[in-house]
Amino acid sequence: MERNEVVTMKKYIHTIVTSPHDTDTCHYLQNSMRKSLIFKKGYMTGSTYDLGHYALQEAIKADNMLVMDFLIYNSFAFLQRGCLVPPSHDGQGVCANANGSQNMNDDDDDDQPYIYTAVQYGSCECLAKLLSVHQLAANGFCKNTTFLSHALTRMCSQTELDARCVAKVDARWVAKVDTLLRHGANPLLPDANGATSLAVFCNGVREMPAESCLQGRLFAKRECRVEKNHMAHVLDRLIAAMRQHVPRLSLAQGLVWSIRTTVNPLQVPVLCGNTCLMQMLLERGVDVNAVNEEGQNAIFIQRSRTGGGTRRTHKPGERSIAYTTPLSALRLLARNGIDATRTDKCGRTPIIHLLRFFPDADMLYDKLVFLFDCGVRVQHTSHNHETALALAQALAKQNPTNFGCILELLKSMIAQENATTAGRRPATAQEHAGPWHLPARLLE
Numbered sequence: 001m002e003r004n005e006v007v008t009m010k011k012y013i014h015t016i017v018t019s020p021h022d023t024d025t026c027h028y029l030q031n032s033m034r035k036s037l038i039f040k041k042g043y044m045t046g047s048t049y050d051l052g053h054y055a056l057q058e059a060i061k062a063d064n065m066l067v068m069d070f071l072i073y074n075s076f077a078f079l080q081r082g083c084l085v086p087p088s089h090d091g092q093g094v095c096a097n098a099n100g101s102q103n104m105n106d107d108d109d110d111d112q113p114y115i116y117t118a119v120q121y122g123s124c125e126c127l128a129k130l131l132s133v134h135q136l137a138a139n140g141f142c143k144n145t146t147f148l149s150h151a152l153t154r155m156c157s158q159t160e161l162d163a164r165c166v167a168k169v170d171a172r173w174v175a176k177v178d179t180l181l182r183h184g185a186n187p188l189l190p191d192a193n194g195a196t197s198l199a200v201f202c203n204g205v206r207e208m209p210a211e212s213c214l215q216g217r218l219f220a221k222r223e224c225r226v227e228k229n230h231m232a233h234v235l236d237r238l239i240a241a242m243r244q245h246v247p248r249l250s251l252a253q254g255l256v257w258s259i260r261t262t263v264n265p266l267q268v269p270v271l272c273g274n275t276c277l278m279q280m281l282l283e284r285g286v287d288v289n290a291v292n293e294e295g296q297n298a299i300f301i302q303r304s305r306t307g308g309g310t311r312r313t314h315k316p317g318e319r320s321i322a323y324t325t326p327l328s329a330l331r332l333l334a335r336n337g338i339d340a341t342r343t344d345k346c347g348r349t350p351i352i353h354l355l356r357f358f359p360d361a362d363m364l365y366d367k368l369v370f371l372f373d374c375g376v377r378v379q380h381t382s383h384n385h386e387t388a389l390a391l392a393q394a395l396a397k398q399n400p401t402n403f404g405c406i407l408e409l410l411k412s413m414i415a416q417e418n419a420t421t422a423g424r425r426p427a428t429a430q431e432h433a434g435p436w437h438l439p440a441r442l443l444e
Contacts, residue, residue, distance in 0.1 A: 006038055010054055017058040022066045029055060029067070034076065052076035060114060061121040065129065072133060077114075116142040119151045124175040131183040138185040144192035148185040149200040151176050152234070156204030174230050178237060186245055187238045194260030198238050202265060202281070205231060207274045228276055235280055251285040264292040270333065271304050273326035278333075288336045295345040299338050299374070301325045301354045301367060324354075324361040330370060340374035347383035351376050355391040359403070368409060378413040389414065 013033065016025045033039050033051055042050035056077040059068040071077055112120075115136055118127040130136055140147045155173035181187075187197035195203070206227070242256065243249045249256065257263035265286050269277040282288060289297050304323040334340070343349055350371050354361060361367060372378060378388050392410045395403040 006042075006051070009033065009036070009038065009051055013051065013055050014058050017055060017064055017067055018062045022064065025064075025067050026070050029070070029076065030074070050077075056114065057112075057117050060117045060126055060130070063123045063126055065126065068126065068129065113140050113142050113147075115140050115147050116150065119147055119154065119176060119180075124172065124179055127176055128179050128183075131179065138180045138183040139189060141189075145200070146185070146189050146191060146197065148177070148180050148187060148189075149191050149195075149197045151180055152197055152201045153204055155234075156201065156206060171226075171230070174234060177234055181237055181241045185241070187242050188245055188255065190259045194258045195263075196255075196257055196259075198235075198242070199257045199263060199265070201234060201238060202277065203268050205269075205274065205277055207272045231277065232280055235284065239284060251281070252287045252290065262291065262293045264290045264296070264298060266290060266298040266333075267292060267302070270298045270329045271302055271325055273304070273329050275329055275332050278329065282336055288333060288338045289342070291342075295343075296353070297338060297342055299330060299333050299340050299342075299371070300344065300350050301330075301358060301361065303358065321362045322358060322360045324358050324367070327363060327366060327370065330367070334370075334374050338374075340371060340376050343380070343382075347381075348386065349376050349380045349382075349388070351378060351388045352380065352382055352386055352391065355388055355395070355406075356386060359391075359395050365406065365409060368406070368413075372413050378410060378417055 013029075016028055019025060033055070036051075039051045043052055052071065056068065056071045059071060113136075114130050115127070115138065118130050122130075131138055138147060142150070145153070151173065155177060185197075190196055191200065239249075239251070246255075251265065254262060257265055265281060266278060266288070269275075269281065291297050294300075301324050304325055340350060344353065348356065351368060354364070354367065354371070358364075381387050389407075389410050392403065392407045396407040
């Protein structure tokens with residue numbers, strides 16, 4: 001019976017909080033709800049019967065500032081109840097409450113911290129009002145992430161909206177991120193995976209080419225410019241906030257990105273073909289030769305995120321195609337002086353890595369030529385005694401139709417390497433590669 005009464009009262013609270021008559025709402029909350037035994041029991045025990053907590057959550061979602069002020073300053077909600085205690089980080093990406101317990105009811109949106117609810121549903125003004133309450137902090141943790149990282153994730157996830165609304169929506173989320181940073185949110189605090197807010201932003205931000213206003217669909221130039229400006233603004237605000245906590249912080253330092261793993265900050269935007277973000281990171285001090293845990297810099301070709309890891313279906317007998325690092329991103333890395341001669345921890349060059357793990361890569365021929373032109377040695381042997389020629393021979397033996405031209409290309413590259421080593425004039429790629437050589441205009 002008591003639970004039925006709670007459900008009934010919650011429905012009425014939802015209706016009255018979202019109504020335009022704030023005076024009637026406050027009168028009901030003060031004279032009817034607060035005097036009920038259900039409210040008193042829920043307030044004292046912090047259970048799901050806490051109607052004051054529920055009313056405040058509804059006021060935040062409805063952006064009802066008057067009712068929210070009334071509830072807070074008349075102590076309808078116990079701001080430090082249960083999982084609402086501003087948590088403290090233990091330095092390992094795990095967050096505990098002041099009493100040492102983990103956050104409760106992470107899957108229940110009605111029992112989340114008020115700052116989380118404001119970030120998820122409320123307005124920027126509502127978020128600022130809550131952050132001005134001394135019991136609540138901007139450095140909270142909920143659903144395995146920080147409030148700041150959650151706001152950045154939400155900002156980056158607005159990809160399904162109509163293009164005409166993007167600029168307006170992005171501005172709202174940028175304002176929320178600014179509000180959290182102004183109230184002391186620390187971008188260096190990690191989420192449950194050890195990733196900082198800057199890493200979360202770079203992982204989630206929308207793909208944007210640096211030299212084009214096309215974004216997979218027709219996109220108005222003005223709105224494209226707005227998005228790029230928002231991207232640069234958020235990036236600069238995060239970096240500035242980090243340096244308030246750690247002066248003279250460099251983006252080349254590992255703690256900027258993760259507390260658990262060695263992160264190559266360029267790898268995600270490179271895989272997405274997000275050349276705009278790549279250029280911004282390089283301009284702000286990210287090392288173009290940064291490596292990941294495998295010792296690979298960004299020129300090591302991986303499966304692209306833009307293709308979702310899917311493969312194109314072909315007619316029977318034709319090889320399937322895997323989407324890998326776009327050539328546009330590789331060219332930008334080359335223009336910024338990336339070291340293409342680097343080997344990973346297994347001694348593999350980018351060419352050996354490509355043939356070993358991604359022989360089904362899209363534009364495989366083009367990318368092999370590009371890596372060779374960047375200075376990758378073709379005759380290098382890995383720690384596991386792998387060579388590019390041996391890998392190409394194995395592929396050609398399995399599928400001579402599709403990989404015969406790749407084998408001939410590798411042989412022509414080896415001939416050019418040998419000619420250069422011997423001091424002779426190397427033959428041109430056209431002379432060696434024969435009918436499989438691509439026109440130079442395709443590599444520009």
